[in-house]
Amino acid sequence: MTAYLDMNATSPVSKEVADLAYRLMVEEYGNAGSRTHEFGALAKKYVETARKQVAEVVAVDKSEVIFTSGATESNNIAILGLKEFAEQENKKHIITTRIEHKAVLEPIEHLENNGFEVSYLDVGERGLVDPTQLKALLRDDTVLVSIMHVNNETGCTQPISDICEELKFSDAYFHVDAAQSFGKLSEDLKNDRIDLVSASGHKVYAPKGIGALIMRKRGFIKPPLKPIQFGGGQERGLRPGTLPVPLIAGFGLACELATKNADKWQMHAASLKQSLMVELDKIGAQYNGENSSPFVLNFSVPDVNSESLMVSLKGIAAVSNGSACTSSSYTPSHVLTAMGLDEDRITSAVRISWGYMTESLPVNEIVEKIKQIQI
The missing domain is CATH 3.40.640.10 (Type I PLP-dependent aspartate aminotransferase-like (Major domain))
Structure with a gap:
């Protein structure tokens, strides 16, 4: 699933x-x-x-x-x-x-x-x-x-x-x-x-x-x-x-419900994020932006096109490469552009975001697909 x-x-x-x-x-x-x-x-x-x-x-x-x-x-x-x-x-x-x-x-x-x-x-x-x-x-x-x-x-x-x-x-x-x-x-x-x-x-x-x-x-x-x-x-x-x-x-x-469970949800989200970053570090991922929310990670991997990665992840994970509100325009992210990132880093940027219902992340499958595209 x-x-x-x-x-x-x-x-x-x-x-x-x-x-x-x-x-x-x-x-x-x-x-x-x-x-x-x-x-x-x-x-x-x-x-x-x-x-x-x-x-x-x-x-x-x-x-x-x-x-x-x-x-x-x-x-x-x-x-x-x-x-x-x-x-x-x-x-x-x-x-x-x-x-x-x-x-x-x-x-x-x-x-x-x-x-x-x-x-x-x-x-x-x-x-x-x-x-x-x-x-x-x-x-x-x-x-x-x-x-x-x-x-x-x-x-x-x-x-x-x-x-x-x-x-x-x-x-x-x-x-x-x-x-x-x-x-x-x-x-x-x-x-x-x-x-x-x-x-x-x-x-x-x-x-x-x-x-x-x-x-x-x-x-x-x-x-x-x-x-x-x-x-x-x-x-x-x-x-x-x-x-x-x-x-x-x-x-x-x-x-x-959110107010009641905020601390628990944040701790769970931070744990998921850490599990993802540990493996992404091994393949040279660059993280776009600092002081980021525990519920999201935006990263780029050299020589990996985000559109290709999203297609290859079909059946594994539904992820994004930008805002859903402007995704139909196929223009470079205005956010990453405003941050001064170079074109290659922007075109390889992927956003993965989760919530309290997310029990675990398919980290190994995601990293394996990234490696296949890099080859």
Whole structure:
């Protein structure tokens, strides 16, 4: 049976979560916006329970959680939702990196095409930002700093606490795309200097199509976001549309399970990673990026084309060579390119990612296929 090792693209839904979502689809299927009967009241109760479960991941109040369709929508609301405020205050400078997910880079590019100025932090071959460079780039008119927590391609984990420290005396809003860390590596996300956090359910064993935007208040004042969609007024008027109660409840339960099991899952993931690296070291693998998440490894082996390797691993392991969201474009990874890696290293790069359900990795089979291609 093929081992699924592409968890950074999407995860399976845990059985407990799937069972809950199924029940709310076929038995307790009320609309949380219905106020005239018990079906609606029960649906609303499930939503508010989930809101609290999601909030507890990053130590915020449940009133600071807005449900969305996923991190892509959350990123768009966090970035584009600040446009009106930025224009009113004449604060139209944004700081980000070139290794962000396209769901961050493209909304920022949209603002740049509409009169905003963007500064990009360097990451270098390590794949990590230098917080002192951030300090040098901050200006009085900086409205937003957007830096992802864990990179989806390399797993590089940014020094969020140090970044927060550099932002201590800045009014700029700090947005973190936490799609790859929310519920798995959440401790840094509890820092109250982070204003906005984006999360996706399908990266933490919940269904696809659900996520959240955390809007942490400063004192008692929430970030000045405006909606980018209209019609219905749900989610405090910021994100309209009938709430998908089964998905929301499933996401909430997944967050509760992740919080409860975080330490155990991290230790298991780190053990799997070590078992893989021990064997890859023997064949001269190069690891792309530093300080990477225990749930992922991005590596290159000289003279091994990643496309050829993925084909040869058919029936053994499902792996990736980049972001699932841009895999159809067949262009070199913008993340590895931004890190300054040479063309050969980029074309041989492979990403293997796993989760708590992954009992073991087919290490010997993977290494054997790599050796065959090298020959």
